[in-house]
Amino acid sequence: MPKVKRRVYRATYRKKRPRMTFSSAFRFSVVVVACVAIGIGIISMLVSTLTPRLASRLNGSAGPYNVMGKPTISADFINEVLAHYHSPAQxxxxxxxxxxxxxxxxPAYALAFFMQESQLGTQGVASVTHSLGNIRATPGHPSYDGYRKYDSWEEGFEDWYQLISKQYIQNWGLTTVDQIIPVYAPNSDNNNEQQYINSVEYMVDRWRNGSIEIS
Known part of the structure; x- marks a missing residue:
């Protein structure tokens, strides 16, 4: 009889995957949760940083740097800021x-303009003129060294609010910091418009967050 060659079958074994234990599953879950938390934190930080400026530029008067609206800081807080910087308007x-x-x-914006223009009345002619915003002199109005002069800080405050309300907002339709400052303090008058805008927005943000010190 012819010899029949037997086939030799090689046994193959599938490598078993290690089973995930409770401890390894727990560690994996912790890593995933931590990564998600970090991601959310980064996104929140970016949103909080970029949203105000984007909204202000895209929405115009609807942005968060619209000077119109209810007070976002209290009278007591304003007094704290004035006292901290040794303002003559304490x-x-x-x-x-x-x-x-x-x-x-x-009033957060009024305070920011006051700080930007004269360090809250501690620099320049503001201590003499009682002017919040160093408003240029105009015919028929008391003046000193080219600026409007007032008998009291209260008069200076009201004139600044009236100027912004009637001239800039009602007559010209300018309501945001980005819109007002290029007219109020233009580059052509030896100002840096963008720096002025950034400073006012920064101060308003700081004070709204409860920080008295702005540096």
Whole structure:
């Protein structure tokens, strides 16, 4: 009989995958949760940083740097800021606040302009003129060294609010910091418009967050 060659079958074994234990599953879950939390934190930080400026530029008067609206800081807080910087207008926070309410302008912006223009009355002619915003002199109005002059800080506050409300908002339709400053303090008058805008927005943000010190 012819010899029949037997086939030799090689046994193959599938490598078993290691089973995930409870401890390894727990560690994996912790890593996933941590990664998600970090991602959310980064996204939140980016949104909080970019949203105000984007909204201000895209929405115009609807942006968060619209000077119109209810107060976002209190009269007591304004007094704290004035005292901290040794302003000659100390204890006038209530007046600055009340005029803002009267003209529907957030006093946080008035305070920021006051800081930008004269370091809250501690620099330049503001200590003499009692002018919040160093408004240029105009015919028929008392003046000093080319700027409007007032008998009191209260008068200076009201004139600034009135100027922004009637001239910039009502007559010209300018409501945001980005729109107002290029007219209020143009580059042609030896100002840096973008720096002025950035400073005002930065100060308003700091004060709204409860920080008295802006540096």
């Amino acid at each position: 204890n006038k926070g209530q007046a600055l606040y009340d005029e803002g309410v009267k003209y529907n302008i957030d």
